[in-house]
Amino acid sequence: MERIPTIDIAPLMQENHPDHGKTVQQVMDACTGIGFLSITGTGIPSELVERVRACVRAIFDVDEASKWQQAITRENYRGYIPMGFFTPNDGSGHADKYEGYKLHHEVAEDAPIRRDCALYGPNLWPAEVPDAQGIILEYWARLDQVADSLLGALETGLELPSDSLRNAFRDPLTNMTLLHYPPQAPEDGGYGIHPHKDTDALTIIAPDPVGGLEVQTRGGGWITPDCPNGGFVVNIGDMLELWSGGRLKSTPHRVVNRSGKERYSFPYFAVPRHDVVVSPLLPPLPGFDRPSVHCGHWSAEIWRTNWSDETAAEDTPELGTLHD
Ligand SMILES: O=C(O)CCC(=O)C(=O)O
Numbered sequence: 001m002e003r004i005p006t007i008d009i010a011p012l013m014q015e016n017h018p019d020h021g022k023t024v025q026q027v028m029d030a031c032t033g034i035g036f037l038s039i040t041g042t043g044i045p046s047e048l049v050e051r052v053r054a055c056v057r058a059i060f061d062v063d064e065a066s067k068w069q070q071a072i073t074r075e076n077y078r079g080y081i082p083m084g085f086f087t088p089n090d091g092s093g094h095a096d097k098y099e100g101y102k103l104h105h106e107v108a109e110d111a112p113i114r115r116d117c118a119l120y121g122p123n124l125w126p127a128e129v130p131d132a133q134g135i136i137l138e139y140w141a142r143l144d145q146v147a148d149s150l151l152g153a154l155e156t157g158l159e160l161p162s163d164s165l166r167n168a169f170r171d172p173l174t175n176m177t178l179l180h181y182p183p184q185a186p187e188d189g190g191y192g193i194h195p196h197k198d199t200d201a202l203t204i205i206a207p208d209p210v211g212g213l214e215v216q217t218r219g220g221g222w223i224t225p226d227c228p229n230g231g232f233v234v235n236i237g238d239m240l241e242l243w244s245g246g247r248l249k250s251t252p253h254r255v256v257n258r259s260g261k262e263r264y265s266f267p268y269f270a271v272p273r274h275d276v277v278v279s280p281l282l283p284p285l286p287g288f289d290r291p292s293v294h295c296g297h298w299s300a301e302i303w304r305t306n307w308s309d310e311t312a313a314e315d316t317p318e319l320g321t322l323h324d
């Protein structure tokens, strides 16, 4: 499949919809083919998405000195990621051209799960944008429902027991990166985000109308998702690829912002609970041979190794890494 289909998922969001089976098949075809789909029929009002995008813009409009004061740390992977803060571990030495703000599934200061895994906790919210918390958490709750519906469809499509995927997302390590990509000049060869695969289970993005996301086809070309207004782009990450024994595809993608305009995006990365060990729930396809992944350990490793003086442990599976 060399194109990214648009699928109305309204039949998945309601029990016993007559088109449920047909929609499951469409989602399966996309996820076992190119690994990307555009979705409509989520019930999320465009107006909510636009309010989120306005907050994201305001968060990046904060002055540089204040951003550095609220920057992400090794101890707490939350807050600002100033432009050029992390360099990809691909040996190229070229920093991606974005600035970010990291958020995680919101957990109270005194939540019991914090005793089991240090990755959980309250988010940092930028002091300068007081509306951000309420608006983004409202949006987040809607995406939790969309992710749940898609996971339910994949359980059906893969013929897995009901809830076998969805149960892994109670107290999840789901996270979101707010992103700002300044426009890149035509002669500028770098990337907004270099080609990579997502290391999560499933990603949901409200595309910025300025464009810039590119997806690799099986043939090696790059295509742009053709997502209708009010729709979302969804992609399979490495964890669902692993769970499905290689049936669902985690596909390389990249961002290049040649629009001449500022680009804002806020991908939602669905990640299971910290103690979930992801390994194939079905016999792996021939040639698909990957070690299992402990979600808490693996998430901590991905974030730790973003600091350039930290190296990956021997036993770390290389999820997300692209090899030539
Ligand atoms: O900004 C986008 O559209 C995509 C970002 C992305 O691929 C990522 O953060 O993993």
Ligand SMILES: [Fe+2]
Pocket (backbone or CB within 6 Å): 196, 197, 198, 253
């Ligand atoms: Fe990505």
